[in-house]
Amino acid sequence: MESMNIVFTAGVVAGAMNALAGGGSFVSLPALIAAGVPPVQANTSSTVALFPGGLASAWAYRDGLRPVGDVSLRALLVTTLCGGLVGALLLLQTSSAAFTFVLPWLLLVASVALAFGRRIGVALRARWHIHAHAVLAIQFALGIYGGYFGGAVGIMMIAMWGLLDNCDLKLLNAPRTLLVSAANVVAIVIFIVSNAVSWPETLTMLAGAVIGGYGGAHIGRRASPRIIRAVTLLATSGIMLAFFVKTYAPTLLHH
Numbered sequence: 001m002e003s004m005n006i007v008f009t010a011g012v013v014a015g016a017m018n019a020l021a022g023g024g025s026f027v028s029l030p031a032l033i034a035a036g037v038p039p040v041q042a043n044t045s046s047t048v049a050l051f052p053g054g055l056a057s058a059w060a061y062r063d064g065l066r067p068v069g070d071v072s073l074r075a076l077l078v079t080t081l082c083g084g085l086v087g088a089l090l091l092l093q094t095s096s097a098a099f100t101f102v103l104p105w106l107l108l109v110a111s112v113a114l115a116f117g118r119r120i121g122v123a124l125r126a127r128w129h130i131h132a133h134a135v136l137a138i139q140f141a142l143g144i145y146g147g148y149f150g151g152a153v154g155i156m157m158i159a160m161w162g163l164l165d166n167c168d169l170k171l172l173n174a175p176r177t178l179l180v181s182a183a184n185v186v187a188i189v190i191f192i193v194s195n196a197v198s199w200p201e202t203l204t205m206l207a208g209a210v211i212g213g214y215g216g217a218h219i220g221r222r223a224s225p226r227i228i229r230a231v232t233l234l235a236t237s238g239i240m241l242a243f244f245v246k247t248y249a250p251t252l253l254h255h
Contacts, residue, residue, distance in 0.1 A: 003035040011208025019216030049205035064174030069164030083143015084183035088190040107240040110151025121159030146183030
């Protein structure tokens with residue numbers, strides 16, 4: 001019962017984080033592992049639990065859906081779905097030991113994207129431009145990452161799309177939410193068909209995430225964006241460092 005309370009609370013916090021600034025999986029994934037769910041199954045369950053909130057965002061943005069520069073939304077959607085499929089299958093082939101080893105590095109990548117993704121995107125945009133075909137190749141890779149883990153993948157997409165010459169960054173939120181959901185939805189189908197979801201914890205967390213997402217949206221209208229961002233980065237960085245210590249400190253001490 002206590003573990004379910006932790007899972008539900010983590011769902012509330014993760015839902016609120018996703019509504020405010022992103023990074024909800026930094027809370028949901030560790031909570032599921034702490035509740036006794038094996039690491040790979042914790043990742044699949046976290047993806048399923050947090051998906052409805054992302055889908056709701058995609059629906060809310062539906063009127064703003066449009067091509068990204070010269071790249072059609074349909075091409076991006078198909079590419080992302082294919083990448084998400086590959087990523088989900090790769091995750092299911094990953095052992096718990098291997099996923100535990102690589103998880104801190106995945107969290108580090110997501111932390112850097114959350115902290116510096118927009119600034120990196122602006123810096124790259126000032127120096128580099130890429131062709132539409134290259135966008136699809138990178139989008140496929142991001143789809144794989146989204147299906148496998150997905151932390152901060154939406155920020156990575158916007159940073160990459162910004163390298164197109166005629167891409168208006170102000171109009172990218174709608175395509176971003178749709179394509180992040182696309183990478184997740186194909187992964188979720190694979191996870192469910194493969195019986196890779198721990199349903200009691202997932203449904204408990206999903207209920208919490210819905211509540212947290214609704215509350216987070218209201219908080220976001222009143223709270224300072226700078227404070228929200230600072231708290232989010234502090235929390236995600238702390239969790240990432242904790243996973244590095246937990247995973248690698250015993251090995252270093254042994255040597």
